[in-house]
Amino acid sequence: MEIRIGTSGWVYPPWRKTFYPEDLPQKKELFHASRHLTSIEINGSFYSYQKPSTYQHWYDETPDNFIFSVKGPQYITHINRLKEIEDSLANFMASGVLLLKTKLGCIFWQLPPSFVFNDEKAARLEHFFSLLPKTFREASTWANKSKRFIADYSADITQSDRPLRHALEVRHHSFENPAFIELLRKYKIALVFADTAGKWPYMEDITSDFLYLRLHGDESFYDDGYDQDSLKFWAQRLQAWSQHRLPNHAQNLTEVKDLPDLKTAFIYFDNDLKIKAPQDAQQLQQLTGQ
Template sequence: MTAIYIGISGWRYAPWRGDFYPKGLTQKNELHFASRAISSIEINGSFYSLQTPERYANWYADTPKGFVFSVKAPRYITHIRRLKDIEKPLANFFASGIFELKEKLGPILWQFPPSFRYNPESFEAFLALLPHDTAAALACAKGCEPRMEGHSLLKIDRKRPLRHAVEIRHKSFVDPGFVALLRRYKVALVIADTAGKWPYCEDLSADFVYMRLHGDEKLYASGYSDSAIERWSKRIECWSRGGQAPDANLITPRKPRARRSRAVYCYFDNDIKVRAPYDARHLIHQLGLEHGLQATPGKPGMSDDKPNDDRETTP
């Protein structure tokens, strides 16, 4: 199998303290702990506001060799500007310090709100702006606004590939033309398990697979059972070998370009009940990917036997 990264979306959650995080562990050491229990983390603070080069550099230093971060792109671009006049915001994002992650920089996640409808022209214009290596991202970053002076990083350690993934939440995206567009620009369609709330599609459109598991029964809350973890592990094994599940839920019957392998990035986002880190560990165990990771408290394989609540967020 090729590279498989299993992790969590974010790592700073108060309910995790004294549970996944050992009692007494200081907040500043939480990333150090989490990054040795799983192989990847999706940074979501970058969704709410631009981070700084110092923060990215600290995150790089706190994590072990081989660890990978995915970075959630700013909601200012996807939710507020809604892809209108985004050249400067895009430059500001790439200038904000993500180059400090160096070889630990994984895919960039672009999540769109449930109210955002698919428009082929505007969406292709957006995809055409996305850089596919760090050299191109640096060229984009150099167009940042003057306000970024003193809060930016306009250099890279070397040219590296840059991947992008798109998470959609409006049914208008269930359009074969959308998948064809993603394939043309080599952007992944996020396979998002949202307890049936938003479209679930497994079309492969890039040389990697990006998964977000928000909960299969209750959004952001329910844990994944042993059988669910086994099902996901089989799918991941299939995708990593370049294949597709025979029962895949697809937008288009047109097959993607044949590949011998695909990298897989999988993030659990069912954090309300402190399920995400344990489900990630359970899936890591199921795939036999524990080598080099530390043991964690609790029982990663434990099914969710706690009552769910109705709290929902938009991480």
């Protein structure tokens, strides 16, 4: 299992003179971060559509073996709440996200805390899952429907059957429901394992051929770093999943008969008001032999 460890975002003033060298120009921060981490979660795409030139710059600025995850737009998940989203999905796919090419590891979607899992929402979720493109070729077809963006996608993108992976993070305890887990498995959407100091659900059901972890803090949400014992805890868990077995005290809602062949694990630190996130990521890289 390939392990990719990084942070959620990379532009934070507190990182200057700590993670970033004092004399580093701000425009070179992604260059620096991508040489010390193996992946970064782009979250600006959640707040607004990015430009094709921006995605192209991110692609050009990072090493060949670097991987991004991209957060899906809040307009789809939080504003429209997965209803009447066809135009928004087309706009997102046409905004330039596919210009990341082989560096696009996953698209990550997050539901708001007020989104409750019930029969009506389950049907809404299933419709959403059915719309999500599973390959670059399918995503390009969606992009062609956009009336807002016209990203210049080359044939190696529009004709590619390269898989396009999706992950979903939930923030309401009603999702602690085996029916939700089975719905994810049906469409091979990865469940985000979100460490939120108990604030929101934490489940470790594997629902696709990759893992997606978001580490916000184990003792307090967003404003706490991870100590060495906590980082070893996560390293041991990753080792178990990598060895095709469940970790100790696995927190699964559903019975596990046979683990799928896991190809990749994405782990992003989004903790300690972002200050300690890059240091925690680098330490976990060392503990997992990255």
